[in-house]
Amino acid sequence: MQKQRIVVIGNGMVGHRFLEEIIAHAGNDHYDITVFCEEPRVAYDRVHLSSYFSHHTAEELSLVKPGFYEASNIKLLLGEAASIVNPAEKIVSSKNGRMVPYDKLVFATGSFPFVPPIKGYEGTDIFVYRTIEDLEAIEKCARNSKSGIVIGGGLLGLEAAGALKALGVDTHVLERAPMLMAEQLDQDGGAMLSRKIENLGVHVHAGKNTLEITEGDNARKKLVFDDGEVLEVDFIVFSTGIRPRDRLARLSGIDIGERGGILVDDLCQTSHPDIYAVGECALWQKQVFGLVAPGYKMARVVADHIFTEGQSAETSLFAGSDMSAKLKLLGVDVGSIGDAHGRTEGAQSYVYQNQPEEVYKKLVVSADGKTLLGAVLVGDTSDYDNLLQLKLNDIALPENPEALILPNTGNDGAPAIGVDALPATATICSCFDISKEDIAKAVQDGNTDLASIKATTKAGTGCGGCVQLVGQVLNAELLALGVEVKNHLCDHFEYSRQELFHIIRVENIRSFDELIAKHGKGHGCEVCKPTVGSILSSCWNDYVLEDSHTGLQDTNDIFLGNMQKDGTYSVIPRMPGGEVTPEGLAAVAHVAKEYNLYTKVTGAQRIGLFGARKEHLPEIWEHLIAAGFETGQAYAKALRMAKTCVGSTWCRFGVGDSVGLGVELENRYKGFRTPHKMKFGVSGCTRECAEAQGKDIGIIATDKGWNLYVAGNGGMRPRHGDLLASDLDKETLIRTIDRFLMFYIRTADKLQRTSVWMESLEGGVDYVREVIMDDSMNLCETMDRDMASLIESYQCEWKTTLSRSAQLKRFRHFINSDDSDDNVQFVNVRDQHRPATVAERIAITPVEA
Amino acid sequence: MNWNTICHIDDIIPGTGVCAKVNDAHVAIFRPLNNEQLFALSNIDPFAEASVMSRGLLGEKDGEFYVASPLLKQRFNLATGQCLDDDSVTLPCYQIRTLNGQVQIAG
Numbered sequence: 001m002q003k004q005r006i007v008v009i010g011n012g013m014v015g016h017r018f019l020e021e022i023i024a025h026a027g028n029d030h031y032d033i034t035v036f037c038e039e040p041r042v043a044y045d046r047v048h049l050s051s052y053f054s055h056h057t058a059e060e061l062s063l064v065k066p067g068f069y070e071a072s073n074i075k076l077l078l079g080e081a082a083s084i085v086n087p088a089e090k091i092v093s094s095k096n097g098r099m100v101p102y103d104k105l106v107f108a109t110g111s112f113p114f115v116p117p118i119k120g121y122e123g124t125d126i127f128v129y130r131t132i133e134d135l136e137a138i139e140k141c142a143r144n145s146k147s148g149i150v151i152g153g154g155l156l157g158l159e160a161a162g163a164l165k166a167l168g169v170d171t172h173v174l175e176r177a178p179m180l181m182a183e184q185l186d187q188d189g190g191a192m193l194s195r196k197i198e199n200l201g202v203h204v205h206a207g208k209n210t211l212e213i214t215e216g217d218n219a220r221k222k223l224v225f226d227d228g229e230v231l232e233v234d235f236i237v238f239s240t241g242i243r244p245r246d247r248l249a250r251l252s253g254i255d256i257g258e259r260g261g262i263l264v265d266d267l268c269q270t271s272h273p274d275i276y277a278v279g280e281c282a283l284w285q286k287q288v289f290g291l292v293a294p295g296y297k298m299a300r301v302v303a304d305h306i307f308t309e310g311q312s313a314e315t316s317l318f319a320g321s322d323m324s325a326k327l328k329l330l331g332v333d334v335g336s337i338g339d340a341h342g343r344t345e346g347a348q349s350y351v352y353q354n355q356p357e358e359v360y361k362k363l364v365v366s367a368d369g370k371t372l373l374g375a376v377l378v379g380d381t382s383d384y385d386n387l388l389q390l391k392l393n394d395i396a397l398p399e400n401p402e403a404l405i406l407p408n409t410g411n412d413g414a415p416a417i418g419v420d421a422l423p424a425t426a427t428i429c430s431c432f433d434i435s436k437e438d439i440a441k442a443v444q445d446g447n448t449d450l451a452s453i454k455a456t457t458k459a460g461t462g463c464g465g466c467v468q469l470v471g472q473v474l475n476a477e478l479l480a481l482g483v484e485v486k487n488h489l490c491d492h493f494e495y496s497r498q499e500l501f502h503i504i505r506v507e508n509i510r511s512f513d514e515l516i517a518k519h520g521k522g523h524g525c526e527v528c529k530p531t532v533g534s535i536l537s538s539c540w541n542d543y544v545l546e547d548s549h550t551g552l553q554d555t556n557d558i559f560l561g562n563m564q565k566d567g568t569y570s571v572i573p574r575m576p577g578g579e580v581t582p583e584g585l586a587a588v589a590h591v592a593k594e595y596n597l598y599t600k601v602t603g604a605q606r607i608g609l610f611g612a613r614k615e616h617l618p619e620i621w622e623h624l625i626a627a628g629f630e631t632g633q634a635y636a637k638a639l640r641m642a643k644t645c646v647g648s649t650w651c652r653f654g655v656g657d658s659v660g661l662g663v664e665l666e667n668r669y670k671g672f673r674t675p676h677k678m679k680f681g682v683s684g685c686t687r688e689c690a691e692a693q694g695k696d697i698g699i700i701a702t703d704k705g706w707n708l709y710v711a712g713n714g715g716m717r718p719r720h721g722d723l724l725a726s727d728l729d730k731e732t733l734i735r736t737i738d739r740f741l742m743f744y745i746r747t748a749d750k751l752q753r754t755s756v757w758m759e760s761l762e763g764g765v766d767y768v769r770e771v772i773m774d775d776s777m778n779l780c781e782t783m784d785r786d787m788a789s790l791i792e793s794y795q796c797e798w799k800t801t802l803s804r805s806a807q808l809k810r811f812r813h814f815i816n817s818d819d820s821d822d823n824v825q826f827v828n829v830r831d832q833h834r835p836a837t838v839a840e841r842i843a844i845t846p847v848e849a
Numbered sequence: 850m851n852w853n854t855i856c857h858i859d860d861i862i863p864g865t866g867v868c869a870k871v872n873d874a875h876v877a878i879f880r881p882l883n884n885e886q887l888f889a890l891s892n893i894d895p896f897a898e899a900s901v902m903s904r905g906l907l908g909e910k911d912g913e914f915y916v917a918s919p920l921l922k923q924r925f926n927l928a929t930g931q932c933l934d935d936d937s938v939t940l941p942c943y944q945i946r947t948l949n950g951q952v953q954i955a956g
Contacts, residue, residue: 491910523881525908526917526924551864551907555919558865558904563919567899809860813900814875815867816855821875823893823900838898 003032006306007092007102009082009248011035014279014295015108016043016063021303023072033074034100036092038081039131042069047292047462050163052135060720061132085252087272104274104306107249107262108299111242111280111290120213125220125235129160138237142167143686145234147219149173151210153180157239158329161202164237165330166723168686168702171202172233174223178207184325184336188353189376192360196332196379199358205231244281244288257283266317268302276302284318292462293430294321300433322392322430326377326384328766335381338374338391339364347373350402354379361405363387370396375405385469393426419472428469431462436473443477450474450762471762489750490527493520497675497750501535510540511548530554531750534637537673538745541793543800544636544673545807556635559811560797561617564610566824566835571597571609571620573629574670577644577662577682578605587627591620598832604641604679606632611833613820615812621798630796633670637751639678642666643695647684656701658684661730665697668734669741671794675748675757678741679714693721696754697737702726706733710740710765711758719755722765725773735784739772742783852946852953858885861952866903866916868892871956876943877903878952879927881914888927889943889954894918895932902940 006022008015015035022031037043044061052061069076083095085105092100113128115121127138129150142148146169150161153175164171173180179190180197194204209226216222219232244261255263255271261283268276268284279295280288289295301318308315324337342349346367353360359379366373372391377384383405390397390404398404424437434457442456450471454460460467488494493516495503500515509515512532516524524532533552537544544557556562561569573588580588588607592599595616597609612620621631634640644662648654662682669680681692682699691714692698698709704727712721725736748757761767770776772783801807813821825841826833855869855878863883869876875892892902897920905916907927914927924933930940944955 522912523907523909523914525910526906526922527908529906529908547862550862554906555904558919563901563904565897565899565920567901567904567920810862810867813868814870815860815878817870819870821900823875823898841898 003030004103004306005032005034005101006104006106007100008033008035008106008108009085009092010108010110010245010279010281011037011039011043011076012108012110012279013043013046013063013292014110014299015106017296018106018108018278018299018303019072019074020068021300022306023074025303025307028072033072034102035069035074035076036080036082036094037076037078039133040079041132042076042078044132046130049129049132049135050159050166052132058132082248085248085254085275087252087254087275090274102274105276106302107254107270107275107277107281108279109245109248109281111288112245113238114241114243115238116240118210118213121238123213126213127235127237129156129163129237129239135163138163138235139167141235142169145169145220147172147233148235148237149223149231149233150237150239152239152241153177153204153206154183154239154241155181155325155327155329158197160237160239161197162330165200165202166726169234172205172231173197173202174205174208174210176207176209180204180206181334181336184340185334185376185378186341186362188351189340189360189362189378192353192358192378193329193332193334196358197330200330200332202330242280242288242290244283246281249277249281257286261288264298264318266301266319267305267315268298268318269305276305278302285320287320289321289323291321291323291325294323296431296462297321297433324388324391324430326381326388333377333379333381335375335377335384335387337376337384337388338372340374340376342374344373350405352402352405352407354407363401363405365397365401369401372397372401377405385466389422389426389469393423395421419469419476428473429457429459429462429466431466432458434459439470439473440477443474444481448474448478468762489531490525492516492522492524492528495519497531497535498747500532501539501746504532504535504539510536510542512536512552513548526554527750530557533557534673534675534750538675538790541672541790543795544797545801559614559617560631560635560801561612562635564835566611567614567821568610568824568835569612569614569617570634571612571617571624572602572606572632572634573624574632574641574666575606576666576670577642577659579659579663580607584627584629587624587629591623594623595620596833598834602634604634605643606634606641608634611824611826611835613813613824615820618802618808618811622802625796625799625802630670631798633797636673637675637677638671638673639666639669639680642680642682643690643692644682645684645687645689647682648701651684653687654684654701655686655703656684656706658682658690658699658701661699661706662690665699665734665737668791669737671797672790674741674745676751676753678754681712694718695721697721697740699733705729708733708736710768711754713753713755715753717755719759722758724765724769736772738787739780739783740768742787743768743772743779746783850944850955852948852955854948855952855954858887858947858950858952861887864907866905866907868900868903869954871943871954874956875900876954877916878945878954879903879907879914879916881907881909881927885947887945887947887952888914889945890916890925890927890930891941891943894920894923895938895940896921896923 042064081095082092084093113130148164148169149172150157151174153173161173180193210223212224214222216232220234223231246256246262249262250256262277264277264282278298301316304315326335342364347364350363362376364374375387426436447453447456460470529552592609598611600608602608642662642665644658647658678696680697681690681695683690683692684701693709694712694714698712698721700707706728707726708724709721710724713719825836827836861880866877866879877890877892879888892900894901901919904919908915915924917924925940930942932938946953
């Protein structure tokens with residue numbers, strides 16, 4: 001029998017979701033599926049579009065698992081738009097002249113940005129905000145611009161404004177209504193949002209209409225408003241709402257609503273039963289849904305219906321969708337639930353407003369005061385999950401509903417709705433429609449951490465707003481199952497690294513023997529010894545080769561050099577910021593020549609000398625230290641270097657002195673041990689030549705100061721850094737880095753890079769910001785003090801080693817002979833040498849050394 | 850049996866190892882604890898064929914000591930030389946003793 005043919009027009013978020021749903025139902029081989037995708041790339045996450053500016057990879061935004069289309073036998077026509085549908089013959093034709101017959105057709109054509117026909121709206125330097133191509137154009141334009149305006153102060157408009165601000169242009173937002181986000185917020189909430197956004201340096205113009213756009217005198221564009229005022233900016237982004245893309249459906253004779261939108265019923269069927277429409281192109285009960293969650297629900301309804309047709313199984317119906325939203329716009333928390341405006345008959349409201357802290361909260365309750373109808377939250381959305389569950393599950397309100405939004409000042413806090421109180425059917429993740437019982441079941445199936453819950457159920461992988469709640473359900477379920485979550489370091493210590501750190505500090509423990517005697521058992525191993533050695537160093541910064549610490553050091557630390565495959569070492573002197581004098585270079589060259597060392601510029605902007613015999617290390621370092629060098633700690637889990645671009649001192653594009661800052665930072669943080677190695681990067685302008693966003697700490701100069709990125713990584717699993725703070729002055733920047741490092745040292749797991757650590761933190765960079773910038777845990781003073789003590793106790797380990805004659809004996813190869821290691825042999829390569837392979841070694845060793 | 854005197858036991862920091870030359874062989878001597886208990890094995894890492902074993906970290910599991918190669922971290926039982934990560938590999942062992950504080954290896 002011939003397979004049923006499904007054609008999908010549109011490969012946006014909802015179109016892609018439909019494919020995932022239908023494959024999940026029917027498997028890879030059940031249907032013959034063809035997808036028209038007009039854009040040049042597969043489905044990507046438009047909800048997080050603005051993150052493209054900080055990450056710049058379309059891959060990160062992609063929603064498609066690599067290989068999904070191939071594995072599912074879906075024919076994807078990239079860059080090929082459908083041009084006409086013939087419902088009578090059931091054929092779709094494309095712009096390229098392709099004709100594809102179908103049995104079932106799904107429209108997922110989405111929407112297009114609506115631009116009001118203001119005089120002058122067409123022309124250069126005018127953009128919309130919808131696709132990656134739009135973003136690329138905006139970014140290119142922003143590079144040559146000082147200022148920009150977003151017309152439209154709705155949700156998407158504020159996203160766009162955040163993007164403009166991140167691009168470093170003076171940002172304006174214009175809204176025709178008297179307030180921002182008029183759809184989601186009430187008047188007072190909108191006013192609070194405006195004030196907060198203005199404090200962030202974004203100019204808000206509310207209650208204004210643009211009459212005309214002309215050429216500017218001082219900037220490229222001039223906007224003339226209805227109140228007679230004018231504003232000059234270099235470019236304009238329109239975000240004035242969306243319209244369903246229904247043109248193709250209209251041309252094809254499918255019924256369209258009066259004001260646009262493909263008419264659909266509860267099964268998302270159009271006027272032709274074999275043609276469906278889902279997402280923003282569909283009009284259901286006179287509504288077009290501009291959020292992704294309702295679109296996802298429609299996708300599921302259609303997949304269900306196609307799959308179950310002809311079977312007696314029940315199919316689901318689309319019944320509207322909750323339009324609640326929790327967002328962070330320009331760094332401001334905003335939440336809106338249900339009937340935010342109190343339009344329900346008899347609705348009453350409770351309001352909490354805290355002007356000094358810029359927090360606004362409103363509850364809308366039913367006439368009888370028993371159920372929650374809606375809520376508005378600005379500046380603090382910590383109550384959002386709680387309130388949303390109350391609303392979605394019609395949970396009876398407590399006697400004093402106002403307590404739900406009042407700050408917790410006394411003994412009796414807000415009556416939190418613990419996850420236990422939620423019914424099993426409560427929707428936890430509305431993007432993927434995952435209920436509490438779905439998560440509980442996944443936990444019972446052995447998914448006992450957040451990452452695997454996300455992977456199995458997809459909960460929390462849409463907008464991400466529910467991640468905290470998912471975590472709570474997970475923990476509650478683990479507790480219920482009696483699962484003990486073990487994070488013991490190893491057999492010798494029943495503690496995590498974080499706990500050991502705490503014990504060592506509080507009890508002032510100074511050696512491994514003392515720690516294992518008091519808190520461990522046995523004699524230690526290759527896991528706990530280096531971990532404890534690192535913690536001791538992070539806490540007390542003693543010389544790492546004290547007798548009591550020597551046996552704790554891993555391969556590289558134990559002889560203060562990186563061991564190579566033949567047992568020789570590399571020698572890498574510190575060159576802060578990659579800076580080196582001609583005299584320094586000459587000294588390095590001299591040492592390399594004298595000790596016959598292979599010489600290479602390393603990946604960290606320094607010079608590495610390889611093939612040093614252990615017994616030569618002290619002499620080599622004596623020469624280097626005499627020439628003014630210090631150890632580069634290239635062997636240590638510590639700060640390696642700060643990579644810098646040339647910066648404003650020489651570069652004609654430079655905005656800040658990246659080399660100067662890099663040198664200062666490298667000197668400030670060198671020496672002390674961290675849970676894993678650390679790399680810094682400092683770029684002098686947004687061209688980012690130092691690749692700072694791929695470093696543990698990345699700093700990029702702006703015309704107002706420095707942007708600080710954290711937890712980036714290159715290496716095995718690349719990760720772009722998260723923007724922790726913008727436009728910092730140097731003092732604040734350094735204080736913030738101090739605290740970031742201390743917080744990482746305190747809480748990371750063993751051998752955990754900042755990138756992995758960041759991903760393990762619930763709340764991620766926002767949480768880190770609260771701790772180290774807002775001092776939410778009252779830790780900053782201690783962390784500042786600890787960092788000061790670490791910096792003060794710095795010593796060059798090689799200098800200390802050379803001053804101790806007992807140490808020097810350790811560097812001989814044999815304890816009972818001055819002979820060298822005869823296994824170390826070299827062969828020539830490109831005018832230098834490399835270690836001989838074993839075969840080569842045998843061939844050339846007839847003569848005993 | 851011929852006992853070669855290598856060094857004084859105090860020359861070996863507790864918790865570490867050293868390499869000795871015994872009749873042209875490279876021998877790793879380990880002193881896991883702060884006492885006279887010593888172990889001697891070949892210093893040649895059988896996987897990398899480099900003379901490095903004495904520079905490995907010492908560990909203990911269920912009362913038995915092992916050394917983890919400093920190169921690729923394979924573990925070897927100090928008493929038997931048996932590789933704990935690969936049954937087919939064993940490090941040669943040497944007899945070792947302390948006499949009046951002097952470390953001696955047979956050979």
